[in-house]
Amino acid sequence: MNRLKGCALATAALVALLATASTLAEQPSAKPVQEVKIPLNYLPFDLKGYLRRPDGNGPFQAVILLPICGAFLDSVDQNWGAAIVSWGYVVLTLDVFTARGIKSGQTCPYPAPPETVEDVYQALNWLVAQQNIDRNRIFLVGFGRTGTVALSTVERDVATKAKRRFRGAVAFYPACGTNKGVMAAASLVIVGALDENRFEACRKMAEGNDDIGISRQHGEGIPIEFVALPDAYSGFDVPQYQEPVEVHGVHVEFSKAATERSKEILQRFLRAVGQ
Template sequence: MRFLSAALSLTLLVATCTANAAPLPTPRQVDIPAAASLTLHAQLYKPDGDGPFPTVIALHGCGGLSGQSEPVQPRYRDWAEQLLKTGHAVLLPDSYGSRELGPQCQVKERRVLARRERVADINATRQWLLQQSWAARDRISLIGWANGASAVLWAVRPQSLLRSAEPDFRSAIAFYPDCRISSGLGWSTRVPTLLLIGAKDDVSSPSACRQVVEGARGRSALARIVVYPGAAHDFDRANLPLRAITGTDAALPERGHIGTDAEARKDSQQQVTEWLAR
């Protein structure tokens, strides 16, 4: 009888905790005026209240922002949930859908470039945020994955500063960007920038990213890199078994390996939390 009573109490406790757990709110689409008469559609996750909230502009990878039946893919929704827990608003501009384009992973299909259109999207989003009363003007940061991370690296270069948009970004985080072009250009950053990449990433280039960060020392704002020894591309995605890319999925890179690395995923969540709290 005692066992049944204890079991019932435990069941009620789990049910109560589940009921009290705050679900991730549905994102709200916002429209941002951008260059060349483009209206940039973005998905906004915002804590309850009037703010002002620290805000993260989150940049999707080459597969795009949305899923087949949802405005935000699970991988980005997962990160939005993590960031909301730390009190951040999260704004995800859709660089491809806003231009009525699909995935841009295949080189022959790439019409939106990280160093050009996506930097313009970042700057338009930042200017829009500076006009919002709920956004803390001095705590707007960047985070990006893969192609979106490459755009982050371009956007924080001193040459990309828009004098009309003040204050500047608070900080930036780039998950497994393609550093190969930046490594040959003498990259530096004007805001604290964190790179996170797996040592076994054969889609991007860990060695080029090391070169980018090491080359910026002494002539740049703080730049730091974390290389996870056993991790491949997309290591922070949940429940993604390690596998080789076959080249048949237009929403994936053309070659290499992708997959979750549980330890790297957990550590990267902590790294992001600490970097944004700076």
């Protein structure tokens, strides 16, 4: 019954998002991609990233993208960064792992260390200091384990202590089991409906339910939107997984159709929350 209820909620959310309007017009061009280094206070290394800017003078809303691994920095920048900048946003694609010596091949499936959240806020402060940025409308988007980081970053206990806040956060197929779900910013969770582990954990978090009764109370914090894409698994947006793989019990498989649907959903979320 819970699963049927979750499917109904996810389907309703997807239909509502896709039915709100026709595809929004994209910007015709953007400035060249800039490689940047973001210093971390009190630490002897920098975070590597790519900065994309649309043509024009702004001020522009902005999106920070967190690839699931350092090895996917270029791929996420080329696939997601290029798409989002065409919608009129400044985009910072950020590798929060390599500088700390966290190698993709060995640790990609495992949870991100807690200090990653602090690094993300330092990147936010760096981005706010750049020219022509709308400092009140900056979003955070993560994938897989950085989807979990994105949710943790805007949870109320963390966000209320930060100098700057994100306008909203989007998590693609995160592991939601460690997030209580009391959010200080608008949040969107997108999962593949065929990934039952992430589907159920994220649905329960969004609804304020879990198996042992320690989740947030209904109405506590800013509501979380939850969408489960039909016929999709985790990693549906990663072209490298056109041949499906099993990673520590998680089925990972690319889906062009799910990727395109998720871009439409993300774009409309950014537009709605950024108004």
